[in-house]
Amino acid sequence: MTGRFVASIVALPRQEGASVPWEDTVAAPEGFGFDVIGIPEGADLDVRLVLTSVSEGVFVSGSVGADLVGQCSRCLKDLRQPMRQEVSELVFYPERREALVAEGDVEVAESPVVVDMGIDLEPILRDAVVLALPFAPLCRQDCPGLCSECGLALETLPADHSHGPAHDPRFDVLSRLEAQLREQEK
Ligand SMILES: [Zn+2]
Ligand SMILES: [Zn+2]
Incomplete structure (x- = not known):
């Protein structure tokens, strides 16, 4: 050998x-x-x-x-x-x-x-x-990761980084329906 x-x-x-x-x-x-x-x-x-x-x-x-x-x-x-x-x-x-x-x-x-x-x-x-080998390697223990909305590294973004309240188009349908029902009740 x-x-x-x-x-x-x-x-x-x-x-x-x-x-x-x-x-x-x-x-x-x-x-x-x-x-x-x-x-x-x-x-x-x-x-x-x-x-x-x-x-x-x-x-x-x-x-x-x-x-x-x-x-x-x-x-x-x-x-x-x-x-x-x-x-x-x-x-x-x-x-x-x-x-x-x-x-x-x-x-x-x-x-x-x-x-x-x-x-x-x-x-x-x-x-x-x-x-x-670490199972989940980290650049540092408290790495904040990525923004779940835009995918950019949170570390590189300002502390108040946000995309406003999440907008889900399905809620539009519900609120229109609710308005219609209220109309009918009158
Ligand atoms: Zn990291
Ligand atoms: Zn973002």
Whole structure:
């Protein structure tokens, strides 16, 4: 297994508790986010990890940081905000995962494994980043959003911005009918 996101554990002693750092600034692959918010492909991903030997495999811990780029969900303004998310994932030795699955531990069946003395960090980092994405990104916590009448950003409009009382043509018919009934009552 090779690639920009593959951490080799050749230099990591298998003795429990031994650790090696894995720190790098790498170009974000595609798929680190969604249309509304995410890390653009090729943007800097600041990865600071420590790989620690544990009995079942290698514990990957640390954090990943990047600038999120997207759109405010209220006013649709472009936004850019820094994020840093904790990473914590146990990567199993294949034989250990197999043994656990055989013992009935179904949850570990999907867990990552060490392949050819390497750990593919890409899916681990992607999961961490996607978890950190805001469900409804905002340019600022109290973003007033858009005017429901004209669709302009309220932030750019004067505080007394209004379109007068809402006019619904259906009420014209009702008031004409009411006037007619009043006439007949006379
Ligand atoms: Zn906004
Ligand atoms: Zn308006």
